[in-house]
Amino acid sequence: MTASEPGDAALVARVLEEDAEAFRALVDRYYAACARYASRMLGHRQDAEDALQETFIRVHRGLGAYDERQTFRAWLYRILVNECRSLARRRVRRDRWLLHDAGAAERRPAPSGERDADLRDALQRALDDIEPLLREAFLLKYGEGLEYAEIAALTGTSVSALKMRVKRARDAMRPGLEARLEE
């Protein structure tokens, strides 16, 4: 966002004055970041798309009740995090029945020479191997750059517990990632 662009609060006010373009501008501003979080959190492209679709529809539907005392970004991430949690729960149930790894296509090793894709793949594998709560805290902190206080507000978890989760995530991911990065 540049200095000339309206802030989130101004865009929300315009949406509530029935300016449809203002909501499109909010989606433009946050779609890529939300897509990144959902993809990494769920490790599955179709689930990430579903989570995004449902998140922005809920935001649109609930904007009339949005409380300006919390930032729009924090409110949006709270809905996104809840949606990813719901999808993950449903996926556990679904995969138990289907007995196949629906995320395998997205996590297959990249062809040699595609260094960026290889690194992305290594990161996703490391993320997939840690507990969902650790992954969630790590992605919100290091992926999206949220402050611990913001993450605490949107997940309902204490700051000290979040710091511990992020540390545990780092410790669990470091050996595999270091080996890959040293290659």
Added chain:
Amino acid sequence: MKEGRLAARVAAAYRRAAPLDPGARRRLDSELNRMPRPRRRRRAFRWFGDPWSLSPAIGLAGLAALLLLGVAIGRLVPGSHEPARLAPPLVGEATHPVEFVLVAPRASHVALVGDFNGWDPRATPMARRGGGGTWTARVTLPPGRHVYSYIVDGAEWVSDPLVPLAPANEFGVRNSVVLVAEARSS
């Protein structure tokens, strides 16, 4: 490798996440175009949609008032000795549906989710009983142990305080448990 360098490489890789299908954005825009435009709710009623917007003091006072009101109704109304908040039966018959009941007078929508419906919020919407604040759903369950929760207004996951809770799941959430017994042959 130094921790700072590792973090920087990880952050860079994270930001180069594989993009989603461009069609997903088009589908979202199309869906949003079909939806009615959002309108600001009157501030006095904003807490209906977001009870967390209340200050903790007002919230606690409101909760205490509701509890007192429930106790008063239970004592004063003849024949009204059932708790205001009904628990689903802990043990039922496989051949009979289990009724889930939640008192949520401020809710505009309540869904029942559990391992029996794939945790799908759209699968089992609850019905408002008699236009009041009591929401019900009847589900036929196979014998065994089932874990469930309620979703109020599409966002708040509410466990049932009057029934046993399952151990925390992978997200640290404790859902409620209902046990359905094997049907006895007569």
